[in-house]
Amino acid sequence: MQLYGTEIASRLMLGTAQYPSPSVLAEAFRRSGAGIATVSVRREASGARAGAAFWDLVRDLDVTLLPNTAGCHSVREAVTTAQMARELFDTPWIKLEVIGHADTLQPDPFGLVEAARVLTDEGFKVFPYTTEDVVLAGRLLDAGCEVLMPWGAPIGTGLGLTNIYGLRTLRAQFPEVPMVVDAGLGLPSQAAMAMEMGFDAVLLNTAVAKAGDPAAMAEGFAHAVEAGRLAFGADPMEPRDMAAPSTPLIGKAFLE
Amino acid sequence: MKIMINGSPTETQAETLDAVLEELGFGDAKVATAVNEDFVSAAQRGQVALAPGDRVEIVTPRQGG
Numbered sequence: 001m002q003l004y005g006t007e008i009a010s011r012l013m014l015g016t017a018q019y020p021s022p023s024v025l026a027e028a029f030r031r032s033g034a035g036i037a038t039v040s041v042r043r044e045a046s047g048a049r050a051g052a053a054f055w056d057l058v059r060d061l062d063v064t065l066l067p068n069t070a071g072c073h074s075v076r077e078a079v080t081t082a083q084m085a086r087e088l089f090d091t092p093w094i095k096l097e098v099i100g101h102a103d104t105l106q107p108d109p110f111g112l113v114e115a116a117r118v119l120t121d122e123g124f125k126v127f128p129y130t131t132e133d134v135v136l137a138g139r140l141l142d143a144g145c146e147v148l149m150p151w152g153a154p155i156g157t158g159l160g161l162t163n164i165y166g167l168r169t170l171r172a173q174f175p176e177v178p179m180v181v182d183a184g185l186g187l188p189s190q191a192a193m194a195m196e197m198g199f200d201a202v203l204l205n206t207a208v209a210k211a212g213d214p215a216a217m218a219e220g221f222a223h224a225v226e227a228g229r230l231a232f233g234a235d236p237m238e239p240r241d242m243a244a245p246s247t248p249l250i251g252k253a254f255l256e
Numbered sequence: 257m258k259i260m261i262n263g264s265p266t267e268t269q270a271e272t273l274d275a276v277l278e279e280l281g282f283g284d285a286k287v288a289t290a291v292n293e294d295f296v297s298a299a300q301r302g303q304v305a306l307a308p309g310d311r312v313e314i315v316t317p318r319q320g321g
Contacts, residue, residue, distance in 0.1 A: 015321030040320025043262040043313065044287060046280035051316020055286060058317070068320045076293055083295035084288035088317055155321070183321075205321035 001200055003147050003178055004093070004125040008064065010035035011195065012225045013180060014218065015205025022057050024214050029061050032218035037063045038095055038203065040070050041085050066127060068095040073108070075115045082119055094119060095127045095149070095182075105155045109136045113143050120144030129182055132166035134173045141177065148174070149182035149203065152194065156206045158186025161193055171198050188217075188224030195228025196236070257308040274301035276312060287314050 001008050014034035019025035029037065039058060044051050058065060067085035072078035075098065082094045098115050100108025107130055116126045120143055128140050132150045140148060150170055153159035161167055162184065171179060181194040182203040191202045202225060211217035258267055261280070270276040273289060273296055289296045290313040296304050306312070 015319075017319040017321045019319075038320050040318050041288060041315040042318035044282075044285075044316040045262070046282060049285075051286060051318060054319060055317045070320055080290050080293055080295050084290060084313075084315055087295075087297060088286060088288045088315070 001178065003127075006064065008035045008201075009033075010222075010225075011201040011229055012191075012222055013038065013066070013182075013201055013203035014208060015203070016054075016058060017205055018209035019214060020209075022053075025209075026057065026061065027215040028208055028218040029063065031215045031222070032208070033222050034218075035063055036066050036203075037061055038066045038068050038205065039089065040068050041081060041088055064093075065089050065091060066093050066095050067091065068129075069097045069115075070095075071099065072097060073099050073111075075111045075118065078111070078115045079118050082115075082124060083122075086124065092123055093125045093127065095129060097129045107131060107151075109133065109139075112136070113139045116140055116145050117143040127180070132163050132170045134166075134170050137170055137174060137177075141174070147178045147180065149180045151183040152181045152190065152202075153184025155183045157184050158207055159184055160186060160190035161197075164197075167194075167199075168197060188220040191221050192224040192228035192231075195225055196231045198232050201225070257306070259306055259309065260311040262312070262314055268306075271305055272302055273304040273306060273312065276306065277301065277314070280314075282314065285316070287316050289314055 010033050012032055012034045013036040014032050015038045067089045069078040069081040072081050078098045098108045098111040099105050112128055116128050119126050126145045127147050127149050128145050129149050137148055153162045178200045180201040180203050181199045185191050185204045186207045194202050208214050208218045258265055268276055270279045292311050
């Protein structure tokens with residue numbers, strides 16, 4: 001899988017937040033095989049070393065880092081956060097979040113497009129956290145995005161793919177654009193379904209971090225993503241309403 | 257003068273952003289900065305003069321989803 005010209009071996013992308021401990025985070029990443037980790041920037045008090053400790057931890061993961069603008073509600077806030085993230089993490093990649101609604105954490109489509117345009121013009125490689133809206137997707141591509149990250153469901157809900165029709169339509173509308181289903185996944189089966197539908201990758205965090213055994217869940221997602229991708233490439237059968245025997249009837253013994 | 261550091265009122269003798277970072281003990285820590293919601297790169301910090309009431313943000317790498 002190529003994202004902005006960079007080859008990424010794994011189609012599972014994993015967040016770094018909410019794990020019970022740094023060692024559990026590291027073990028979850030090891031068993032997930034994830035090639036990309038999302039990270040953020042946050043305020044640091046003088047004398048604190050939280051940032052340095054976290055930096056040491058993620059460097060040891062040996063994955064590509066994708067900083068986010070999580071929690072930003074305005075274009076200016078998102079742009080400034082992205083600029084700070086670029087300097088801190090030394091990467092032009094940015095997962096762009098411009099949140100428009102506090103309860104659903106739904107993206108603000110208008111702010112998202114505007115911020116995507118500003119950041120693209122500044123040389124960023126923008127990964128927009130968006131909805132399944134095809135019109136919005138087109139606007140984001142026009143703004144310079146080369147990857148789209150539609151939500152499965154609102155962040156942290158674990159509801160899975162809540163609008164199958166919308167996601168299927170989006171996938172079909174832009175078949176050449178790399179798409180990552182980002183947010184809302186709770187179970188490996190939901191990730192497998194996204195991959196079976198032809199999405200290129202999935203990004204999740206809470207489903208792994210908040211599982212009772214995050215490392216086992218991470219490995220479960222890794223298998224599901226692999227299974228779903230294989231199924232997509234294997235040209236699945238068409239569903240049908242009526243039964244069709246799989247065992248040949250010819251040669252069946254007549255036993256009365 | 258009094259400025260805002262990460263949302264908290266702070267008294268400082270420093271006149272530039274890099275001097276504030278030094279005064280607060282950040283030293284060579286890996287931080288990124290903004291003043292009044294505008295990004296200030298590490299290279300620019302010595303040229304950014306602060307005024308009373310300025311809002312300074314100092315951030316570091318952190319967990320994210």
